[in-house]
Amino acid sequence: MNYTQNEKILQIKETTLIVGVGIGSEKHYARAFNFRGVEYGKLLIFDNNAEGIAKLEEWTAKIAKSNGFTEVILGMEPTGHYWFNLAENVKKNGMSIVLVNPHHVKKSKELDDNNPTKSDRKDPKTIAMLVKDGRYIEPYIPEGIYKELRLAMDSRWRLVKELSAIRNRISRWICIHYPEFTKVFGDWEGRLLC
Incomplete structure (x- = not known):
């Protein structure tokens, strides 16, 4: 769907948990934040398979339940084909999937620590902050x-x-x-x- 940036920002409410995921070929890294950028939980490292995705869903549900979040938005970079499996499986469980531009992630890395280096711990936060600011797109994932x-x-x-x-x-x-x-x-x- 084509939304303006304001409409995207308005979709992020106080009850929305934003999960930024750094996509890798075998392992993904996730961090969770609220609409103001406050972090919940610790860095989650999970495998790109059914067990890993179940681990992410359990971790996300635990954070959402204990902090009163009613909806989850999962943001990620479309890194090659590695994100397809994750997106398809978490979409089945009711999470919203959004994608951020890899160029924006690269350019935004310095905002937190004045350091442009890439790290698995840093990427999920950068992705989540871009989602929080409405700098994402909602992918069309065909079914059937x-x-x-x-x-x-x-x-x-x-x-x-x-x-x-x-x-x-x-x-x-x-x-x-x-x-x-x-x-x-x-x-x-x-x-x-x-």
């Missing part, structure tokens, strides 16, 4: 037949691209090794010019 259609279109696009690359390699090879081939055949797939 729409998910299958997207996967089919991605596969088709990849195959068309690979086929084009193979055709170009064969044409190059023919031009280098058999330049007279095109005088006999219309193209390398075998049609005669006669």
